[in-house]
Each structure stands twice: as C-alpha cells, then as structure tokens.
Amino acid sequence: MRHHKLKVLLGLVAVAVLVGALSAGVGSAKSDRTAGPAAKQATYKIFLIPKFIGIPVFTLNGKGGKEAGKKLGDTVTYNGPTEASAAKQVPFIDTAVRQGYNAIVISANDPNAVAPALKRAQDRGLKVVSYDADAAKDARTVYVSPPDTQSIGAGLVEWVGSQVGYKGQIAILSATTTAANQNAWIAVIKKTLKKPKYKGLKLAKIAYGNDNDTKSAQETQALLQAYPNLKGIIAPTSVGLPAAARVLQQAKKCGSIALTGLATPNSMRAYTKKGCGKKFGLWNEVDFGYLAVYVAHAVLDGKLTGKAGESLVAGRLGRRTIGKNSTMPMGPPLVFTPKNIDKYHF
Amino acid sequence: MKLSPQTLAQAAFRLREAGIFIALTVAVLLFWARANNFMTIANWQDIATDVAIVAVLAVGQTMVVLTRNIDLSVGSIVGLTAYISSDTLAHHHGLPLGVVVLLAVTIGIGLGLVNGLLVTVGRIPAIIATIGTLAIFRGLLFEITNGQNVLAFQLPERFLNLAARKPVGLPFLAWIAIAIAIAGAAVLRWAPWGRDFYAVGSNPDAARYAGIPVGRRVLTAFVLSGALAGLGGFMFAARFASVDAVAGTNLEFDAVTAVVIGGVNVFGGSGTVLGAALGAVLVATIQDGFTLLKLSEFWKMFFNGTAIVVAVTIDALVTQRLQEALRRRRRAEMVAAREQGAAT
Amino acid sequence: MRRVGLGVLVRWETVLVLLILAVGVWCRSLSPLFLTRVNLLDLATPYIFIGLMALGLTFVIIAGEIDISVASILAVSVVVLGQIYEAGANIWFAALVGLLVATGLGLVNGFLVAVVGLPSLAVTLGTLAAYRGLAFLIHSGEGVASFPTQFTNIGIGYVWGQQVPVALLVFLGAAVALGFLLHATRFGRYIYALGANREAARYSGIPVTRARIAVFGLSGLLAGIAGLVYVGFFGSSRADAADGSLLDVVTAVVLGGVDIFGGSGSMVGVVLSVLLVAELRNGMQLDNIGGDTQNIVIGVLLLAAILAGNAIRALQTSGLRTRIARASKKEVVRTAGQAEGTT
Numbered sequence A: 001m002r003h004h005k006l007k008v009l010l011g012l013v014a015v016a017v018l019v020g021a022l023s024a025g026v027g028s029a030k031s032d033r034t035a036g037p038a039a040k041q042a043t044y045k046i047f048l049i050p051k052f053i054g055i056p057v058f059t060l061n062g063k064g065g066k067e068a069g070k071k072l073g074d075t076v077t078y079n080g081p082t083e084a085s086a087a088k089q090v091p092f093i094d095t096a097v098r099q100g101y102n103a104i105v106i107s108a109n110d111p112n113a114v115a116p117a118l119k120r121a122q123d124r125g126l127k128v129v130s131y132d133a134d135a136a137k138d139a140r141t142v143y144v145s146p147p148d149t150q151s152i153g154a155g156l157v158e159w160v161g162s163q164v165g166y167k168g169q170i171a172i173l174s175a176t177t178t179a180a181n182q183n184a185w186i187a188v189i190k191k192t193l194k195k196p197k198y199k200g201l202k203l204a205k206i207a208y209g210n211d212n213d214t215k216s217a218q219e220t221q222a223l224l225q226a227y228p229n230l231k232g233i234i235a236p237t238s239v240g241l242p243a244a245a246r247v248l249q250q251a252k253k254c255g256s257i258a259l260t261g262l263a264t265p266n267s268m269r270a271y272t273k274k275g276c277g278k279k280f281g282l283w284n285e286v287d288f289g290y291l292a293v294y295v296a297h298a299v300l301d302g303k304l305t306g307k308a309g310e311s312l313v314a315g316r317l318g319r320r321t322i323g324k325n326s327t328m329p330m331g332p333p334l335v336f337t338p339k340n341i342d343k344y345h346f
Numbered sequence B: 001m002k003l004s005p006q007t008l009a010q011a012a013f014r015l016r017e018a019g020i021f022i023a024l025t026v027a028v029l030l031f032w033a034r035a036n037n038f039m040t041i042a043n044w045q046d047i048a049t050d051v052a053i054v055a056v057l058a059v060g061q062t063m064v065v066l067t068r069n070i071d072l073s074v075g076s077i078v079g080l081t082a083y084i085s086s087d088t089l090a091h092h093h094g095l096p097l098g099v100v101v102l103l104a105v106t107i108g109i110g111l112g113l114v115n116g117l118l119v120t121v122g123r124i125p126a127i128i129a130t131i132g133t134l135a136i137f138r139g140l141l142f143e144i145t146n147g148q149n150v151l152a153f154q155l156p157e158r159f160l161n162l163a164a165r166k167p168v169g170l171p172f173l174a175w176i177a178i179a180i181a182i183a184g185a186a187v188l189r190w191a192p193w194g195r196d197f198y199a200v201g202s203n204p205d206a207a208r209y210a211g212i213p214v215g216r217r218v219l220t221a222f223v224l225s226g227a228l229a230g231l232g233g234f235m236f237a238a239r240f241a242s243v244d245a246v247a248g249t250n251l252e253f254d255a256v257t258a259v260v261i262g263g264v265n266v267f268g269g270s271g272t273v274l275g276a277a278l279g280a281v282l283v284a285t286i287q288d289g290f291t292l293l294k295l296s297e298f299w300k301m302f303f304n305g306t307a308i309v310v311a312v313t314i315d316a317l318v319t320q321r322l323q324e325a326l327r328r329r330r331r332a333e334m335v336a337a338r339e340q341g342a343a344t
Numbered sequence C: 001m002r003r004v005g006l007g008v009l010v011r012w013e014t015v016l017v018l019l020i021l022a023v024g025v026w027c028r029s030l031s032p033l034f035l036t037r038v039n040l041l042d043l044a045t046p047y048i049f050i051g052l053m054a055l056g057l058t059f060v061i062i063a064g065e066i067d068i069s070v071a072s073i074l075a076v077s078v079v080v081l082g083q084i085y086e087a088g089a090n091i092w093f094a095a096l097v098g099l100l101v102a103t104g105l106g107l108v109n110g111f112l113v114a115v116v117g118l119p120s121l122a123v124t125l126g127t128l129a130a131y132r133g134l135a136f137l138i139h140s141g142e143g144v145a146s147f148p149t150q151f152t153n154i155g156i157g158y159v160w161g162q163q164v165p166v167a168l169l170v171f172l173g174a175a176v177a178l179g180f181l182l183h184a185t186r187f188g189r190y191i192y193a194l195g196a197n198r199e200a201a202r203y204s205g206i207p208v209t210r211a212r213i214a215v216f217g218l219s220g221l222l223a224g225i226a227g228l229v230y231v232g233f234f235g236s237s238r239a240d241a242a243d244g245s246l247l248d249v250v251t252a253v254v255l256g257g258v259d260i261f262g263g264s265g266s267m268v269g270v271v272l273s274v275l276l277v278a279e280l281r282n283g284m285q286l287d288n289i290g291g292d293t294q295n296i297v298i299g300v301l302l303l304a305a306i307l308a309g310n311a312i313r314a315l316q317t318s319g320l321r322t323r324i325a326r327a328s329k330k331e332v333v334r335t336a337g338q339a340e341g342t343t
Helices: A002-034 A056-072 A086-098 A115-123 A149-164 A180-193 A213-226 A240-250 A265-273 A285-300 B005-034 B041-066 B074-091 B097-120 B126-145 B172-190 B192-202 B204-209 B214-240 B251-261 B273-292 B297-343 C006-030 C037-042 C045-062 C070-086 C091-115 C120-138 C149-156 C166-184 C186-196 C198-203 C208-234 C246-255 C267-286 C291-342
Strands: A045-049 A075-078 A103-106 A127-131 A142-145 A168-174 A201-208 A230-235 A258-261 A280-282 A311-313 A319-321 A327-329 A334-336
Touching: A045 A056, A045 A086, A045 A285, A056 A075, A056 A285, A086 A103, A086 A115, A086 C037, A086 C045, A086 C208, A086 C267, A103 A115, A103 A285, A115 A127, A127 A285, A142 A285, A149 A168, A149 A180, A149 A201, A149 A230, A149 A258, A149 A280, A168 A180, A168 A213, A168 A240, A180 A201, A201 A213, A213 A230, A213 A240, A213 B041, A213 B214, A230 A240, A240 A258, A240 A265, A258 A280, A265 A280, A265 A334, A285 A311, B005 B273, B005 B297, B041 B074, B041 B172, B041 B192, B041 B214, B041 B251, B041 B273, B074 B097, B074 B126, B074 B214, B074 B251, B097 B126, B097 B214, B126 C246, B126 C291, B172 B192, B172 B214, B172 B273, B192 B204, B192 B214, B204 B214, B251 B273, B251 B297, B251 C120, B273 B297, B297 C120, C006 C267, C006 C291, C045 C070, C045 C166, C045 C186, C045 C208, C045 C246, C045 C267, C070 C091, C070 C120, C070 C208, C070 C246, C091 C120, C091 C149, C091 C208, C149 C166, C149 C208, C166 C186, C166 C208, C166 C267, C186 C198, C186 C208, C198 C208, C246 C267, C246 C291, C267 C291
Parallel strands: A045 A075, A045 A103, A103 A127, A127 A142, A142 A327, A168 A201, A168 A230, A230 A258
Antiparallel strands: A280 A334, A311 A319
C-alpha cells in the first residue's frame, strides 16, 4: 500500500516539476515576443507567416512587416513553423483566426494546401495577402510578388554590359544545376544576349558553385585560369557573388574583370567599395515584408480589392499598383554601387 | 587448418567490404562511360569534400551503433557547433583555428554526454532519447541564431581558405576524414575499450557478466559521436562559410545510411569503420554521378533508399551463409570427434 | 523486466491524463482563448493525420519492430489518389486505390522484414527515401487541388450542428476499432507475444511470419487513411505531403507509453498522447510562442515524461526485485531440500 501512495506522489511531483519547468522556460521567450506592439492601442492585428522561421531572408521580411505595423499603428506578429511544410503552417493560420487577427500575410509552402485554411479565415472575415510564394488565387485578395524573372535577368546583363562597354567574354557563376530560379534567370540572360545591344558579349561558360562559399571560390579561380580574356562574371547567388569578389580581390583582377550578380549589400560592402563588383542588385527583403503589411492594411481599409489598376502609397516605398492576377510586383531590384551602398544595411 | 568463428566472421567482413568496393568500382565504371567530367581530378576532389563530413559522422555513428544504440541528434549537433564556431570566429578574427576546433569538439562532447546520460542513467532507449535531443538541440540553435546567420565576408580569410586547401591533391577536409577514420579503426581494433563496443553490442548481458562496464562504454560511444559531430560542425562551417539555423539538417540520415550500407549491423555487435567510410564514399559517388548525368533529385532519393535495402539484403544472405557454414563445420567436427572416440 | 503489467499501463495513462489537465491549466494561463468550445473541439484537427499514422505505428512497435517510412507511404498514396482522380475517375475509387497502394507498400516492408529477415529499422530507412522518391517520380508538380466537398469532408467537415470535426471522429473511430483489434482479439495477443519474445511466440504456435507482415500492412493502411484525411483537410495532393512529420508520429507513440522495444503499450495511451501534443502546440500557438520554442518544449516533455516513467518503474521493480529475491531464496531452499531428499 505504501508503494502505491509513493508512486502516485512521484507521478504528481513529476508533473508539477515538468509544468513548472515549462512555464519558467517559456515565460521568458514569450514576454520578448509579444511585448512592444501589444502595449499600444492598435487599429489592426496582422499575422505574418513566412515559409519557415529561422533564416535571415524571412527574419528580414518580419522586420520590415513590423516596421510597417509601427508606422500604421497595427500589431504585427511574425511566427511560423521551423520547417518548410504547408501542414505545419496551417495550425498557425487557424490559431490566428481564433486569436482575432484581422489579416494574415503568408508565404505559402504549398499554394493549395494552405488554401482551405485561408478560406476558413476569409469566411470569418479575415483578409489574406500572400507574398513571396503565392497561395491559391481564390484564397487571397492580393499577391505581392518578388521582382519578376525577366527584369532580373535583363538587369544582370545590363549591369555587366555597362561596365565592359558591351564587349568581350563573360561567364555565369550559378548555384546548383537544378535550382529552378537560377535556371530561369540563366534562360533570360541567354535570350537577352541575343538582342542587338548585347551582340558583343559572348557567354563562355556557366559554372556551378552549389551555393557554397568554398566551391564558388574554386569555380571562380577555374574560370580565371581557363579564360584569360574573361571580361565579366555574373553571379546571381548571394553566396557565389561575395565568394567571386574575394577571389578577384586576391588575384588583383578587380580592375580587369567586371563582376555583377545578386547579393545583400552587407555581404558585398567591403569588396564593392574597393571596386570589386561595382554594380550589383537585389530586392530588399525588409521592404518586401514592409510592402506586404502595407497592402494588408489597405485591404482591411477596403482601399484594395485586388482589381488591376488599384494602387496605394506604401509609406517610404511610394505608390504601388496592382497588375494582372491581383498581383502587385515588388518593383525592379535595387542596384548597388560604391556610391549608394552605405545607404543600405541588410 | 581450423577456422574459429571469429576468423570466419572477420572473413565475412572482409567479404562485405570487398562487396562495397566492387559496387563502388561498378558505379565508377558506369559513370565514367556515361557522364562527361566524371573522371576528372576536380570532380573527385568535389566528391572527397562532399564525403568528408558524412564520413566523420559515420565513424562516430559506427561506435554508437556497434553498442546496439543509435544517435539521431548528430545533424543538430553539427548545426549548433557550426554556428557557434563561425559566430565566434566572426567576432574574434585573431583566434587560432585550433582553439575554435577545440571549442566545437568540447560542445560536441557536452551534447554527446547529455545523450549518453539520458541513455545510460536515464534508461531512455537511444532512438527516443536522440529524437528528443534532435528537436531540443535544433531548437536551441534557433534561439541562439535568432533568425540571423554568419556570412563568409564576416570570417577571416585563413578560415575561408581552409576548405580550399589541397595538400597532395586531396582536399584538406578529406584528410581530416581519413585521419578520423584511421583513428576510429585503430580504436576499435586495438583499444581494449574500443573492442568492448562489439561485446556490448552483441550481448549486453554477457558483456556485463564478463566484467565490462557496459554503461560506461555506451556513454563513451555517445561522447565520441558527439565529439565527432562537433568536429563535423567545424568542418561544415569551413566548407560552407555561411551558416544559419537550418545548417546540417538531415545529416543524421546520411550518417546512418552510410553506416547501414557499410555493413554495420543495426542490432549492434558487428561492423567496421572502414565499411562505414566506404559506405559514405559509395553514396557520395553515386549522388555525384547522378548529378552529372542530370538525373532528378527524385531518382537519387529512390535509388538511395533502394541501395540501403539491397545492402542489408546482401548482409542477411552473407550472415545466413556464414551461419550455415559454421553449423556444417561444427557438425563435421562433432562427427570427427565421435569417430575418433569410436576408434579409440 | 521490459514487459510491464496492466497496472502500470493504467497508471501511465493516468499520468497522461494528469499531464493533459496540467498542460490545460498552463495553456489557459497563456491565453484566455484556449478554454473556448470552438478551440477545444478543433485543437486536434490539424494533427489528425499524424495521429492516424501513430495508431498504425503502435502495432508495429508493440510487435517489436519500427516503421519510419509511414510519412513517405502517405505521400505515395496521396499522389496516386490525386493522379487517378485527375484522370477522371470517381473520387471514392481513387481513394480506394490510394488505400490499396498504401497497404501494398506496407506489405513490401513486411515482406522484407518477415520473409527476407532484414532489420526493420534498416528496411524502413531505405523505403523512407525510396517511397518519397517514388511519390515525386509519379508526380512532381503542383498536385490536384479541386476535390469534391463530399470527399474533403473526411478531413475538413463538421457534424452535429457544425461543431464536431469529422476528422476527430475518424481518428477516435479508428482508435476504437484498432483498440479492439489490439486488446480483444487473438491477433492482438499475437502482436504482444511477438514483441515480448519472438522465439517464444514461434514455439507457442503463433504464425509469426504472417503476423509480422500483417502488422506492416496495417501500418501502411493507416498511413493511407491518414492520407485521405490529409487530402481532405489540406485539399492538396503534392508529393511532399507530410514531409517532416515522422518525428511527431514517433513522439506520439512513445509518449503514449508504448515500449520502443515492443511487448507493451495501449491504444488509449497513444490517443491521449496525440491529444496532449496537439493541446500543447495549440496553447503555445495561441500565445504566439515561436515554432522553435514549441519544438524544445515538446522534446523536453518527451524526455521528462519517459524519465518520470522510468523512475516509477524503477520504484516498482525494486519492490518486485525484493519480492523475487525472497521468492527465489525460498525456491533455492526448497529445491536444495528436495535434492537432499532424493539422494
């Protein structure tokens, strides 16, 4: 009998310790996540769900979203699963509805799999805006899209061409052979090179750096060795471009080989200022989240309904207009040069 | 000449390693014939770099699996130590790399100790304990990174050049992997406590009766696996230079796959480091060949899975043959003994 | 001493119930929205497909095996269902084929384990990758999305005044049926016997090979049913379905008190643990606690619960051990006496 009592007691102690530990451990995490905005009198509550949390791209979206929320007087919450899984995004959508949020801004892992949950939200009066990766069309009001493939691919060619006088051998340093966005950009680059303006540029080789610093650096070195007359390199990857810049700097070839591509200004600042990669681009992930939240606010105000031609003034980004398929493009990518790079910090 | 069961078992292992070697040769010949650029020095250097981290993890995993356990948390340990070592270097450019390696390995040892204690003292089955710590360690990494990452430009150049160095034509990381594999093989062959791993795995109760401190050996195996995962984290940071919260995700699957294809028995007690390392090389070679042939990721996945099943099927068949051979030999010996007895 | 009597199981379930209540109190303190009827009724719905896979896996683990390929089986069946429906077939026919395919893939696992004699961890590690690859090879684009309502109701519909989710009823119904199969039939007894001691089971005349194949087939079938609920609830049939849910499935089974080495466990425990994990995630989500912190909490809960369980068992077996020691001493004395008597 004594044993029985002891066992029950032990079970209870275990539960108590557990619950105590959990609430103590989580309490702190919670307070710094929900403080701030909740204290203010907010007009709307907006829930921003990235594909998954934990990587800088989405963290920056969240930062921009919160910045917009502050401007507009809205409460913006940034949260999501730790894996790129639609099934794990749905519980966040459902609880946002029950918590009384007014709008959901989402980058969908699977456009269809999040659609039923988003429609449930719409049925309860919430507004839905998708950004980055679209959700099914009937499950959102507006889609805020990243800069389109065409303008990026054409931009890359122009950036390198303008540096070399539209003449000479160029190469591409890509990520992996199977990356869909890379291959789409490369296709546009090839098409653009056929235009009369770029007739003088000859694509010598496409190298693959596997989105890995070491490999990208090695591939750049191999390009320098194999093509001594190389005039320019296009590296549309945020890993490959800084790696190529480092190699060019080490080889003292910044003056003779023009470098361009897509990367964050922080990762290129040191090189660009010394003349390695004098012109490159990227869209601003902070602005991306900022714009998406502005759009959500306008949809809640009833100022945007998703019709082509509707527009809004999105704070510091200026006026933006909705195009086909209720899609509002982010606009062309930002172009960084040694002169303007210190204005950007991301 | 008399063959003891031990020598027969060893012969079988040699057979097993020979088997992987043959598979490797066949794969190499096929890819050589079909894929351009496969048989080039640069490509083999790529494969060697690819395989290095998985091979180091596979050595640690071999130790753990030999003791009839499993360590599924290594991917999370790699992520944690990769981030901590690169973040430390980003803030202290002058720090000797040896110190950073030491830091990563020490953290790995600490995390391995947690796993080992949960399994030995806490008596939680390894598969569950390490599924739990897989989630916990990864969660901690998310908390530490707070959604940020370390990028190549923040790191000192000597660190960035580390992975690109190729002493005697072989990438530096591959040399580390080779050194670790040799050390691991030596431990399992000559260190008394290393040999104990086999005894613990083939029959824990018998090992206990034989006076082997089973708990301490299992703990050692987990600590070693943690330490090697820590080293793997450093290698990961050196290789990729940019590290974020999802670094090293799913590496535990690669390590276990290498171990299983390499002929280490998942029920413990048999297998070699050489086999596991060859398993890792085989998987990496096939992956590389598939990439060069421009086959989709999906075929790779399908093929990888099938390869595991085929490898364990061959294992099972070899074991069956071996047991039959042993039984026949014993019967022959008994018959001989009886005849001798009848003769006298 | 791995085999645990019914008494402890009852107590383990008691611990789970207490945990559910304690976590409930904690969640209520996190958010006042937690204790609303809508929230409580719907809290488990997004996790039902995980729960269904856990119910199938329970049989496998009690039988002393493991099946880590369940999420990949779900993906294949979902893609097959989508493709057949898109080709113009009746949705229920497509669903039936999906279930058959899932069961078939489970039987392949079973064949490799029971007939070829391979370790289940290695086999299902292989098929985990192979089946996922297969799902993508069958169809790698966007899945079919427009399924008829009468079908999606399995996952997303409500009954009884639009209050009770159908998926929850599917889960509880499956749990009751499988609970009956496990606890009240000869097949169920076979499963426990297999997990406790396979050799002994063979000698006692149990059709070991057939039972082991059946267990994997059952696990496949449940992954298929989980696939139907998945398609119903998420309305999508992509090849990456249920990717990354394996850890949740295994956690649910183990937290439910099923011995990972086989031979013990109960359906009620697994159902309770599925509800417990769903409750925890829901409560933390209502308070906007990050996905990463949620994972840590559930990892800690899993380990702490098992440590607590082990402590309880250790107490019990220490009691048992003294009893056994006493009994065996008596036995020794008695046999010694008998031996003396015979000589």
